[in-house]
Amino acid sequence: EVQLVESGGGLVQPGQSLRLSCTGSGFTFGDYAMNWVRQAPGKGLEWVGIIRKKIHGGTIEYAASVKGRFTISRDDSKSIAYLQMNSLKSDDTAVYYCSGIMSAGRFDPWGQGSLVTVSS
């Protein structure tokens, strides 16, 4: 079964850091670009960033709202993608999803999501 599972979410105070993990199984992880997408409570989907697959250079892009604070990385040997979040703000409170893209901008599969709450 193709599956992505996020972990590492929780409650943090403003200014603190948190690292999310996204573990894949049932497919060749290295064949997929990995994205992070977030959804604030009651709001829509917001693309956070992407790390492309190695044959495409493993390049990384970020949304303007997180650039300079968030870092995406991947370890294909462990089938894991990471989202390191620093200098967290209350606006970063959201469910964070990881999603793979094999081609053509098709976000599939998706993880179940991990809730990050930034509050004092």
Added chain:
Amino acid sequence: QSALTQPASVSGSPGQSITISCTGTSSDVGGYNFVSWYQQYPGKAPKVIIYEVSNRPSGVSIRFSGSKSGNTASLTISGLQAEDEANYYCSSYTRSTTYVFGTGTEVTVL
């Protein structure tokens, strides 16, 4: 990168057809055929229902169809059913080599 514009809500009666628009610019929707649509139920992860403007993944109902004209993409749901009541989001690749999602549309089956 601004979010793509979708109507906040669309409704229809069972059996009817509805269309959801997704308006961007020549730097995203109008410039690439990498437009996808996602269905999301409350509390659940999104699911792709259309990719590359008009392609349906295996297992997705033929009642879902996609198209694009200029800077606007559209999702049509034919033969509306109660199970189609959900939130729908479009997404597009952009000239900045990033992605952007639409504002989302809540579909209500009357």
